[in-house]
Amino acid sequence: MHSPLLAGLGLGLSLIVAIGAQNAFVLRQGLRREHVLWVVAICALSDAVLIGLGVWGLGSIIESAAVLLTVVRIGGAAFLLWYGVRSAIRAARPGVLNADESGARLPVRSAILTVLALTWLNPHVYLDTVVLLGSISATYGDGRWLFAAGAVLGSLLWFTALGYGSRLLRPLFAKPVAWRILDAVIALVMFALAASLLIGL
Structure with a gap:
């Protein structure tokens, strides 16, 4: 039987690498x-x-809490729409974007609140981590916590690589048009995710 640690690492990475609101912000x-x-x-x-x-x-417990999931879906969709609109505005108005990129930094409090919202208001996060990974971990019996450790390690590796490795792409983003394209893509991702949440109601 393969290692629960490696199984958790592999499955955790496969779930988290997909393009989403959280990854786009990181x-x-x-x-x-x-x-x-x-x-x-x-x-x-x-x-x-x-x-x-x-x-x-x-x-x-989450699977049986239909009302709670509905509330989270609506709240998550509203937040994703708001964030998508902001990204679309940055993409459509170079003046605002250039000012943003030339010096105005996102306050640390705003960055923390945004990433918390993108994480905890997204129902897909609960379905992937709590429901799916939780269910699969049960098949490993006493090794389920090793499976969990592997999934946690995969998450840590991915976010560290994405957050710190993305600076290697900075030469590509030396031109304002690259930022406009990135923000346009982020806006589309946010709108698509919001729509998927509302359609699933």
Whole structure:
């Protein structure tokens, strides 16, 4: 039987690498070199908490809480729409974007609140970490916490690589048009995720 640690690492990475609201924000902050440690730490710690709750057995409770999931879906969709609109405005108005990129930094408090909202208001996070990973971990019996450790390690590795590795792309973003394209893509991702949440109601 393969190692629960490696299984958790592989599955954790496969779930987290997909393009999403959280990853888009980490990428943007990494490119801007703003509060990267805070953003990466909050993402990784949040995943660790959620994975731990899933292995502990919270997944079955969440699956039965239909009303709670509906509330979270609506709140998450509203936040994603708001963030998408902000990204679309930055993409459409170079003047605002250039001022933003030339010096105005996102306050650390705003960065922390944004990444917390993108993480904890996203129902997909609960379905992936608490429900799915929690359910699969149960198949490993006594090795379920090793499975969880692997998934947590995968999350930490991914967010660290995305947050700090994205600076290697900075030469590509030396031109304002690259930032406009990035913000346009982020806006589309946010709108698509918000729509998927509302359609699933």
